[in-house]
Amino acid sequence: MEFTGFDYDSGFAVADRWFRSGLRPTAIFAASDTQAMGVLEAARQHGLDVPGDLSVVGYDDTYLAAWSTPPLTAVRQPLWEMGRVALDSVLALAAGREPVSRHIELATELVVRGSTSPPTEH
Numbered sequence: 001m002e003f004t005g006f007d008y009d010s011g012f013a014v015a016d017r018w019f020r021s022g023l024r025p026t027a028i029f030a031a032s033d034t035q036a037m038g039v040l041e042a043a044r045q046h047g048l049d050v051p052g053d054l055s056v057v058g059y060d061d062t063y064l065a066a067w068s069t070p071p072l073t074a075v076r077q078p079l080w081e082m083g084r085v086a087l088d089s090v091l092a093l094a095a096g097r098e099p100v101s102r103h104i105e106l107a108t109e110l111v112v113r114g115s116t117s118p119p120t121e122h
Helices: 008-020 033-045 063-067 079-094
Strands: 027-029 055-060 073-076 109-111
Touching (some): 008 033
Parallel strands (some): 027 055, 055 073
8 A cells, every 4th residue: 555646746746656666466456537547658658558457446436437548447436426415514613503514425326337356377
């Protein structure tokens, strides 16, 4: 595990460093779709087949996920619902009321696309 920025360059840099060092994970779970795009590019530059050699999963399920090559498996967050809940909380506070809850859980969904498969035997 490595903590880095959520952007393309950070995803690329970490994956590139791992691949150059000889570390060849069978899967990488990126913290954002944009970061996962950087991982996909590093894998491409190192001649790795996604998903044959490496499965890649992003987080957010932005339009980039479906448009990437291969299409990115991603965890879909309910962004519209998150915005609605945040706005409701801000409006309640502005009106002098307590928000409905200080802890709110919203469901996520795994959207499986072409960037994941079981690892191949070498």
